[in-house]
Amino acid sequence: MPTQNKSLTQFLPWGLTLILLGALLYFAAIYHPPTNLELQQTKTDISLKLLDDLQAAIEAEKNAVLSLNREESQNFVLQVNQASHALESHRQVLDKWTQIQSTPTEKQLLLEFDQCWAQFKTLDQQLLAWATQExxxxxxxxxxxxxxxxxxxxxxxxxxxxxxxxxxxxxxxxxxxxxxxxxxxxxxxxxxxxxxxxxxxxxxxxxxxxxxxxxxxxxxxxxxxxxxxxxxxxxxxxxxxxxxxxxxxxxxxxxxxxxxxSNLKSIELSLGKKRVIATQCKGLLNELKNTYASQRFQATR
Missing domain, CATH: 1.20.120 (Four Helix Bundle (Hemerythrin (Met), subunit A))
Structure with a gap:
């Protein structure tokens, strides 16, 4: 009996190796990496979602600034936060696709957008704090x-x-x-x-x-x-x-x-520096979307 157990122990690593190898071969057989066309289409779709998220954040923030009572303003602040979280979630998804394949132009635009978005969020914190003070x-x-x-x-x-x-x-x-x-x-x-x-x-x-x-x-x-x-x-x-x-x-x-x-300060910030930053972020996302669209067009040729 001890001899039989010893034999099983000796063959166990080989068995696990064969199972793992089989799984890898099966995955390789069924996995098909996305074509360049599929990749660019997916990136384009995500860039459109990013634009929608950014616009939703801008609109909710404007409503928070212009609202006439604190409760209403706080509800719009929640909408700003939801749109911001959605944008950051879509940005992370885009990162995964960018790791598969990307151009220097894409990387530069994403870097500039990340910097712009960081400024957007910093201004948001101050602006929304003023807006809710009323x-x-x-x-x-x-x-x-x-x-x-x-x-x-x-x-x-x-x-x-x-x-x-x-x-x-x-x-x-x-x-x-x-x-x-x-x-x-x-x-x-x-x-x-x-x-x-x-x-x-x-x-x-x-x-x-x-x-x-x-x-x-x-x-x-x-x-x-x-x-x-x-x-x-x-x-x-x-x-x-x-x-x-x-x-x-x-x-x-x-x-x-x-x-x-606080209300006048938030309005001034919203109409001043914040509007400039929002326009810059939107412009970068549009450039990114156009870059993906151009690459998608080239992939069909």
Missing amino acids: SNIEAQKWSTLTGRKAWEQFELALNRLKQHSPKAMYNPEKEIAIAQSLIASLKILALHKPHIEAFTEQEMNQWEKEMQTQTALTQKNLNALAGQLSKPEWVDFNVAKQHWEAFQASTQKIIKLSRQN
Whole structure:
């Protein structure tokens, strides 16, 4: 029995070798390498997929930049990522076919595209981060909702002060102080919009300086008004002061959001350097597609 086992052990390597050799011969018999025509057609098809993926990424990114709310913007960012992953997957497939056969022109175009795509992705990261912050849109919402509401409550409280005085006791100084307080504070509300739309530091500084001027004027008139009030009027005056403080706090929040300027920065980047890089990447893929098409045509001759 031991002798029989020893014989089997001796012949086992030979048996495995024969099985492996048989498998290789079978594979060689059934495997047919792609013809040059098939190879160029496959490369052409992949280059078209790359172009589609790139265009999908560009469109989704544009929508992310132009979207009017954060949730919508984030959904478009997901679409950008999906298109980018699809492009990189197709690029890896193209690499496998390129290893079978390629020309120096192909290799150079692929190298240049890879470099261009790396720049595209780097800009994408910054652009999409700004786009999803939506700071300018958030600032506009604060102005339209919170800021305006605080100012309207401020106006109502000051107007109630007018009702305390009978016509026989008309006080022009009091009326002027109320009117000037409302006018100056309303100018601040109106200045929210140009500040949010301002792109440069210089523009924002200019609008903030004007806001500070109107804030000081409002406060000056409120102080003057305080000296014209009877005791019962102080209830409404204190309510007005509370809404004035709420309005000031809203204005500071709006300035902070506006200064981040994420929406305007993303739009500038999208319309500027990013568009140049996207056009360059698309041009390289079109060159690559035309190169494959030319080689495919030559393979049919």
